Amino acid sequence: MNFPDGVIGNPIYESYRYRLNSALIFSGFDNHRIRLGIGAERAGLKDVREFKNFGPGVLDVDTRPFDLVSDEIIDVSGTPFVYTPNFERDIWYVSLQGEWQVSDDWALTAGVRYDKYSDFGSTVNPRLALVYSATDKLTLKALYGSAFRAPKAAELVFINNPTTLGNPDLKSEEIQTFELVFDYRFNSKLKGSLNAFNYESDELIELDDTFIFQNIGQQDGKGIEAELNWRVSEKLTTRINVSFLDAQLTDSNADKDQVPRFSSFLDLRYQFAPTWLMSVQSNWITGRERQLVDARPTIDDYHKVDVTLLWEPDRQWSARLTARNVFNDDIREPSPNTALFSLGLGFPNDFPMEGRNVVFSISYLF
Template structure:
């Protein structure tokens, strides 16, 4: 492992410029990570029962054993009811985990955030109800309601006493929401697809809204086969406002809407050949994603402005 950097970490985790892009040996500090290993053994059991002509039940469980933190068991279940030829109802439950990464566990003093060898894996439990309706061959909709609970989320927090940012397990979050989706084939040449999602997520220990998570997401796209050789697509994506962490004094992050457009030509004389021109962020809107306040105290992360790409290729 070779670790080069152009900064040093001062008291309280403050970043200071280094005299160049140097190795950790040249800077006289410990690297972010050392050569390490761990062993993971897992097994999966799953079975499916057709308990009735229109009812299906699936049960499963996964076992994982990590040499550094032990055993985790995660069950999963689903029930599917084909109520009639055009309506399907699903109930699903699942649990999952995420093991700490080597970087999150490494205690290198040169890290922007100090590692923690005592981390536990993150855990999540999710429950969903799904209704899928086919109104006709050209029109389909679905509605999904869900809730989830997380435990031992790994986050960067200020260590008591030293103030150094450190990876720690936190109490976790809880959330609920719903999603709406629709697809309409207007005719053989025009189709429309839309989706909307609402989510309410809060910290389990304080009840505060989870930072950086939008409550509203919207997407819509239309496809048009203008001729057998020419086709076009336009899509619009909206991301709602996002709140800050309680310790972050910056104002909430504004939402944004971005439009994308593409045009494609496939000559019938040359099989598989296509020419595509695509524009993302067509209106060149300013859009920001949240930055962690412990590392970047002022600026958020800007998304790309307008970008136009032309491509020529062959598909099989």
């Protein structure tokens, strides 16, 4: 089979979402507030269409010559050969949260949320936060919570996609997190925080060797994050954030692939004139690993710098000039390993991110 114009696929769909939420807050008790929330949502994909020159319904051996040169685009809309069927999901939830000011120094927040999904079931997630104001400068926080991520439509129902196939039996991803936070205000211009955390996640969703999404098991992680906010002068402010993460797959004791072990962020803002502001943002990402079965070279670290110049003469007018990736660093996000690389498909050199680019915008508020 030859594809002189390349492998062409044009998937088309319409997405929709209807949502209704309400909340009732009761504060009739001393130092105590209760919040009750309830909501519902319907979302999905409809009017799915696809035009392509490959795959089932186009290159079936029984209906087309084996040496066909495929330069014809076939409409497979409304057939079993389209990349996904229509999809619809109904969700409703109820949540209850209480906030207690136990004393001048102690505050407690506790809550729970129940979610019901029409396609994969229900989930219950609690949260708890205990805050202690040790001094005028130091605040300690102990946090616990659980959360989930519902499978996306692509992970559930895709049927003729060349690189990924859905699995209707997927469960939602789950995570439990534990955090201990120290907030310290050195003075009116300088404050910092230190966050030590641990998490346990289960039913992670990833592609298996046959390109079908599966719940692969558990991942545990622990790390530390530090942040400093400093108002250097009336014109200059800075924020620095650094974090370290050790994430492992429990079943194999291997480092979690594609997750950076170290990252940092720097934000500088300089008000050099009453109506002019210049900001510089710097991101540094290091230590991403491949999957154990992935023999490609290690993913390169990267350093990305963005610069923005803002002119704001009044509350209505503003103009912004932004240069992203100023040093034109070759930034790559890891792509999944796949046998399709041997067919010239996929991204064997990872997903390329934008190089240097400049954007100018003007806005006016009526």
